[in-house]
Amino acid sequence: MNILLAGASGFIGRHLSAALLAAGHHVRPLSRRHGADFSQLHSAQHWLPHLAGADVVINAVGIIAEQPGQRFASLHTQAPCALFDACVQAGISRVIQISALGCDDSAFTAYHLSKLAADRHLRSLPLDWLVLRPALVYGPGSASSAAFMQLARLPLLPLPDGGRQLVQPVHISDVVAAVLQALAQGVAGQSVDVVGPQPLRFADWLQTIRAARGQAPAPVLAIPPALLLALLRVGRHLSPLLQPDNLRMLLASRAANPEPLARLLGRPPLSPSPQLFFHADTPGESS
Ligand SMILES: NC(=O)c1ccc[n+]([C@@H]2O[C@H](COP(=O)([O-])OP(=O)(O)OC[C@H]3O[C@@H](n4cnc5c(N)ncnc54)[C@H](OP(=O)(O)O)[C@@H]3O)[C@@H](O)[C@H]2O)c1
Numbered sequence: 001m002n003i004l005l006a007g008a009s010g011f012i013g014r015h016l017s018a019a020l021l022a023a024g025h026h027v028r029p030l031s032r033r034h035g036a037d038f039s040q041l042h043s044a045q046h047w048l049p050h051l052a053g054a055d056v057v058i059n060a061v062g063i064i065a066e067q068p069g070q071r072f073a074s075l076h077t078q079a080p081c082a083l084f085d086a087c088v089q090a091g092i093s094r095v096i097q098i099s100a101l102g103c104d105d106s107a108f109t110a111y112h113l114s115k116l117a118a119d120r121h122l123r124s125l126p127l128d129w130l131v132l133r134p135a136l137v138y139g140p141g142s143a144s145s146a147a148f149m150q151l152a153r154l155p156l157l158p159l160p161d162g163g164r165q166l167v168q169p170v171h172i173s174d175v176v177a178a179v180l181q182a183l184a185q186g187v188a189g190q191s192v193d194v195v196g197p198q199p200l201r202f203a204d205w206l207q208t209i210r211a212a213r214g215q216a217p218a219p220v221l222a223i224p225p226a227l228l229l230a231l232l233r234v235g236r237h238l239s240p241l242l243q244p245d246n247l248r249m250l251l252a253s254r255a256a257n258p259e260p261l262a263r264l265l266g267r268p269p270l271s272p273s274p275q276l277f278f279h280a281d282t283p284g285e286s287s
Contacts, residue, residue, distance in 0.1 A: 001025050001055040002053050002055045003020055003025050003028065004050065004051065004056070006030045006031065006058065006083070007061035007098070008029030008030060008034065009029065009031040009032075010060060010061070010062075012098060012137060013029075013060045014141060015141070015175070016060060017029060019176045019180060030050060031061065038079035041082060041083070042074070042079060043082050044083075044085040046086075047085075048089065051087065051090045052090075054090075054092055055092065056094040056096070056183065057083065057087055057096070058098070058179065059083065061075060061080070062075065062100070062115070063240070064246065065243045067240075072113075076111075076115045077115075081117070081118055081122075084122045084129075087125075088126060088127060093127050094128045094183075095122060095128070095129045096129075096132065097118065097122050097132070098132055099118075099134075099191075100112065100133055101194075101256060102249060103119055106252070108248075109248060127188075129189065132194050133192065134175050135168045135194065135196065136168075137169070137170055137171070138172065138276070139172030148205070148209060152207075152210050152215075153213070156219055156220075156221050157220045158221045159221070159222065159223060160202075160225040160228050160250065161251075163203025165253050166199040166201060166202075166253055167199065167200065167205050167253055168258075170195050171269070171276050174261070174270055178264050181264050181265055182264060187264060193256040193258075193260065193261065195256045195258050198258070198271075199256075203220050205272075211274065212277040212278070
């Protein structure tokens with residue numbers, strides 16, 4: 001198949017691209033690095049020239065924090081909605097949207113709400129759409145994994161409420177496998193939470209990372225979330241991950257059902273194991 005892959009230069013996009021090529025597909029990459037800026041692609045007319053010859057469109061463009069010229073509304077809502085409209089006009093029926101866990105009725109942050117608006121628009125169109133909602137994705141090349149590894153290295157883990165929030169990280173190879181299976185089986189008209197096999201406490205996730213690095217468990221220091229939120233109002237200038245909304249999303253996180261993903265994959269999603277943190281079994285990755 002000829003696949004237009006928006007976000008091909010990103011963490012998920014790079015793994016997807018390698019796997020799609022290895023599976024014999026043709027991949028047309030699209031991102032700013034490839035000369036296309038979502039902030040300039042807000043109408044279907046803008047998109048139509050990019051769609052010529054494509055059979056499938058996959059959207060894996062996203063940001064975790066706003067910056068000048070990089071706005072949630074523009075990148076997560078306006079450009080993807082225009083892209084999906086253009087797919088209808090161009091007769092490209094198969095569209096896969098990489099959304100995020102929490103883009104549902106519980107959404108309350110600008111990140112989630114802006115992605116949810118695009119997901120809803122896509123679902124309203126006469127297309128063979130698929131919305132994949134990954135939890136935190138880990139594996140080689142992930143900026144967020146790298147940040148959590150830095151945090152996990154500390155001799156004392158300062159965590160909101162002692163890190164009792166539930167997270168359900170999913171390995172990058174399961175995200176990739178979900179896309180490949182969906183393409184192979186023609187799965188459409190579904191929104192699938194792409195999550196690990198079971199939830200674990202955020203503190204246990206960090207201890208799992210420590211174990212993968214050969215480190216003993218570290219003691220945890222419980223920090224009141226209100227104090228951390230106040231600190232992040234200053235710290236957000238240091239890293240895109242240090243946004244107060246990212247902490248709010250962690251505080252609101254809850255378990256998700258892995259069964260729909262297991263049905264799509266034909267097996268349960270992978271359990272975290274030490275080697276998975278540093279290797280991906282997606283083709284083309286050496287880590
Ligand atoms: N990683 C996770 O844990 C995770 C979890 C849940 C959901 N997701 C979602 O999955 C998607 C991909 O995430 P990721 O981790 O692969 O992110 P990433 O590594 O930051 O990659 C983002 C991609 O978006 C592209 N992009 C950013 N701004 C753009 C613009 N203005 N115009 C065109 N392209 C632009 C980037 O390419 P250029 O910089 O070259 O433009 C890159 O290809 C996002 O929608 C994210 O919300 C990720």
